[in-house]
Amino acid sequence: MTSSPQTSAFAPAGGAVHTPKADMDVMRCLVCDIRNKSLCSSMDEEGLAALAHSSRQLLLPPGTTIVEEGEPALAFFNVTRGTVKLFKSLPDGRRQITGFADAGQFLGLSTAQTYSFGAETVDNVRLCRFLRPQLEALLSDYPTFERRLLAAVTDKLAEAQEQMLLLGRKTAREKVATFLLDRMRAFHQTANRRQEAENMASVPMTRVDIADYLGLTIETVSRTISAFRRSMLIASAENHRIRILSVATLLNIASGQKAD
Amino acid sequence: MTSSPQTSAFAPAGGAVHTPKADMDVMRCLVCDIRNKSLCSSMDEEGLAALAHSSRQLLLPPGTTIVEEGEPALAFFNVTRGTVKLFKSLPDGRRQITGFADAGQFLGLSTAQTYSFGAETVDNVRLCRFLRPQLEALLSDYPTFERRLLAAVTDKLAEAQEQMLLLGRKTAREKVATFLLDRMRAFHQTANRRQEAENMASVPMTRVDIADYLGLTIETVSRTISAFRRSMLIASAENHRIRILSVATLLNIASGQKAD
DNA sequence: CGAGTTATTGACTCCCCTCAAATGATGTGG
DNA sequence: CCACATCATTTGAGGGGAGTCAATAACTCG
Numbered sequence: 001m002t003s004s005p006q007t008s009a010f011a012p013a014g015g016a017v018h019t020p021k022a023d024m025d026v027m028r029c030l031v032c033d034i035r036n037k038s039l040c041s042s043m044d045e046e047g048l049a050a051l052a053h054s055s056r057q058l059l060l061p062p063g064t065t066i067v068e069e070g071e072p073a074l075a076f077f078n079v080t081r082g083t084v085k086l087f088k089s090l091p092d093g094r095r096q097i098t099g100f101a102d103a104g105q106f107l108g109l110s111t112a113q114t115y116s117f118g119a120e121t122v123d124n125v126r127l128c129r130f131l132r133p134q135l136e137a138l139l140s141d142y143p144t145f146e147r148r149l150l151a152a153v154t155d156k157l158a159e160a161q162e163q164m165l166l167l168g169r170k171t172a173r174e175k176v177a178t179f180l181l182d183r184m185r186a187f188h189q190t191a192n193r194r195q196e197a198e199n200m201a202s203v204p205m206t207r208v209d210i211a212d213y214l215g216l217t218i219e220t221v222s223r224t225i226s227a228f229r230r231s232m233l234i235a236s237a238e239n240h241r242i243r244i245l246s247v248a249t250l251l252n253i254a255s256g257q258k259a260d
Numbered sequence: 261m262t263s264s265p266q267t268s269a270f271a272p273a274g275g276a277v278h279t280p281k282a283d284m285d286v287m288r289c290l291v292c293d294i295r296n297k298s299l300c301s302s303m304d305e306e307g308l309a310a311l312a313h314s315s316r317q318l319l320l321p322p323g324t325t326i327v328e329e330g331e332p333a334l335a336f337f338n339v340t341r342g343t344v345k346l347f348k349s350l351p352d353g354r355r356q357i358t359g360f361a362d363a364g365q366f367l368g369l370s371t372a373q374t375y376s377f378g379a380e381t382v383d384n385v386r387l388c389r390f391l392r393p394q395l396e397a398l399l400s401d402y403p404t405f406e407r408r409l410l411a412a413v414t415d416k417l418a419e420a421q422e423q424m425l426l427l428g429r430k431t432a433r434e435k436v437a438t439f440l441l442d443r444m445r446a447f448h449q450t451a452n453r454r455q456e457a458e459n460m461a462s463v464p465m466t467r468v469d470i471a472d473y474l475g476l477t478i479e480t481v482s483r484t485i486s487a488f489r490r491s492m493l494i495a496s497a498e499n500h501r502i503r504i505l506s507v508a509t510l511l512n513i514a515s516g517q518k519a520d
Numbered sequence: 521c522g523a524g525t526t527a528t529t530g531a532c533t534c535c536c537c538t539c540a541a542a543t544g545a546t547g548t549g550g
Numbered sequence: 551c552c553a554c555a556t557c558a559t560t561t562g563a564g565g566g567g568a569g570t571c572a573a574t575a576a577c578t579c580g
Contacts, residue, residue: 094429110418111411111414116422151371153417154371157417161420165348165356168475169354207527208526215429218528225528256351256352256354467559477537478558482560485560486559
């Protein structure tokens with residue numbers, strides 16, 4: 001909504017006077033700590049400025065609705081901090097979480113007029129919102145950006161297929177093992193210091209969310225995690241974190257070998 | 261393989277002498293009966309000629325492997341007739357079919373060096389194969405084609421999310437009802453004559469495939485279909501076809517209402 | 521510290537799986 | 551055209567893994 005005059009430190013010479021706010025806005029993507037990950041990595045400096053110009057940054061507390069199933073698909077988002085859950089529901093309230101979008105992931109793409117899924121923040125989330133016309137302009141103006149988005153959606157599809165294998169054919173034990181390893185990888189990718197990330201998994205979501213993601217009940221999730229803890233495969237850590245004590249064993253379990 | 265002399269009435273005037281083979285090749289997409297559906301619909305006549313030039317047509321019998329899990333991802337395919345199954349497997353043989361690609365659907369997209377899934381024909385299949393460099397050239401040369409592919413992948417992702425809801429949260433009864441309705445829609449889209457397609461579902465795949473698609477066993481699939489038949493919700497027809505007698509009731513079941 | 525939320529653990533149930541056998545469909549050669 | 555082999559599907563009987571219901575324990579945050 002705010003249409004501010006945009007002339008930045010990197011802009012070609014010109015005498016325009018501009019507000020600090022506008023300055024900050026155009027800088028946002030250039031200094032963003034995930035500009036080299038995610039879709040944004042397809043952009044050069046000029047492109048990053050265009051991204052900043054096309055988007056608006058949002059800071060949202062845990063449990064905030066980002067998009068609602070069935071509502072008009074007006075915007076596209078890029079997560080730059082925190083974790084978002086995507087889900088679909090049945091009329092009686094049964095819910096399936098189809099994925100978690102961590103920092104660097106996008107969400108909100110739709111060819112239909114309305115969203116076919118809901119999205120909600122898990123923890124404190126920072127994201128960039130692109131309204132649809134602006135996203136389309138970016139796609140047209142920056143072929144590398146469009147190519148990068150195509151690749152990102154393709155990756156998401158491969159992920160979805162992997163998750164279908166999990167939901168349709170894995171046991172509870174295998175599901176939870178897979179989940180913990182995935183969370184370890186996610187933490188590894190988003191953690192600032194690699195050292196402390198070693199064998200650590202970030203699990204900011206509740207048991208309800210985990211159950212709805214794995215197609216289980218909270219009781220089964222809880223029992224399975226307890227069993228892993230008793231078997232010394234994992235150990236609890238502070239701040240919704242779990243330390244993986246035996247990656248190899250969990251890998252075996254996750255891929256269906258019956259090795260304990 | 262059979263190259264029959266093909267010089268058609270639609271060929272542009274011009275004195276160039278060319279082989280019948282080349283003629284046929286360049287015409288293939290221009291006369292394809294699904295050129296207005298699928299990705300190809302993004303192309304004008306010149307584009308269709310480019311498509312034909314970039315691809316090779318394959319005719320495959322049932323049970324033929326198209327791509328193998330873990331093999332180099334060298335090609336991209338567009339199904340123009342028949343049905344293809346896509347799947348992922350666990351080391352011990354458990355399998356999840358992640359989708360069926362009917363006429364007009366694509367398959368084989370991958371950002372990785374290797375395919376993360378397998379694909380096999382269900383019945384007699386005709387498809388167009390694009391080698392990777394040629395696909396990439398098409399994407400660069402025809403922006404509308406790339407945009408269309410992005411939309412197609414986005415749709416596939418939405419489908420995958422719907423299937424995750426099914427796999428994770430629906431009962432056997434709900435799964436089978438959903439499947440039958442989906443097959444009805446698929447038949448509706450690909451049938452030549454709309455009249456006979458009314459309430460008809462094409463089910464060319466075996467019980468094993470259906471079970472692996474729905475995350476069930478063949479016995480449960482069979483029992484559930486038998487129960488629907490006894491309840492007069494469906495009736496068997498010739499040629500792997502099923503007539504839906506009560507779409508409304510099946511819709512209720514598929515969406516989780518307990519209405520019989 | 522207490523009220524509300526979230527997680528764990530236990531006892532029991534049930535839906536779907538497993539194992540097994542019969543029936544039906546498809547194709548092949550005599 | 552039929553006998554026979556093979557494969558796919560159906561149906562039945564019984565068992566088990568995850569769900570349901572219920573109570574307790576452990577957080578979280580005024």
